[in-house]
Each structure stands twice: as C-alpha cells, then as structure tokens.
Amino acid sequence: MAEKKSETAKATAKKPAKKPNVFKRLAKYLGSCKGEIKKITWPTPKQTTKNFGIVIAMVAIVGVFIFALDQGLYALVGLFMNTTA
Numbered sequence: 001m002a003e004k005k006s007e008t009a010k011a012t013a014k015k016p017a018k019k020p021n022v023f024k025r026l027a028k029y030l031g032s033c034k035g036e037i038k039k040i041t042w043p044t045p046k047q048t049t050k051n052f053g054i055v056i057a058m059v060a061i062v063g064v065f066i067f068a069l070d071q072g073l074y075a076l077v078g079l080f081m082n083t084t085a
Contacts, residue, residue: 019025043051 020028
C-alpha cells in the first residue's frame with residue numbers, strides 16, 4: 001500500500017502545473033492595469049497649462065540660442081574663408 005502511494009505521489013509531482021485559461025489571465029492582467037491606473041495622480045488643468053507654457057518658452061529660448069550660434073559660426077567661417085554673405 002505504501003508503494004502505491006509513493007507511485008501516485010511521483011506521478012502527480014511530475015505533471016506540470018496547468019495554466020489558467022487565456023481569457024482568465026487576460027482578465028486578471030486588465031484588472032491589475034485598471035488598479036494601477038487608479039493609483040495615478042493626474043495633474044490639474046491649471047498645472048497642465050503652466051507646464052505647457054514652460055515647455056513652449058524653453059523651446060523658444062533654445063531655438064533662439066541655436067539660431068544665434070548658427071549665425072555666429074557662419075560669420076566666423078565667412079571670416080576665415082574671405083566670403084561675404
């Protein structure tokens with residue numbers, strides 16, 4: 001009798017664990033995604049507008065800086081090459 005129990009224990013131990021149905025796994029994944037989205041603290045419209053303004057200002061400042069640098073280097077190359085723009 002003990003021999004029979006050990007054989008069945010070995011047979012059940014060798015079987016791989018069966019995965020849940022793909023739809024159950026998908027539902028579990030989407031449920032956890034929904035839970036994570038609820039934890040997000042979204043910015044207020046006022047904060048979003050302020051951040052948008054900061055981004056636009058920085059783009060303008062960097063654009064002017066790159067333009068000035070480009071014009072300065074172009075003039076410097078013109079001096080070395082004796083060309084006129």
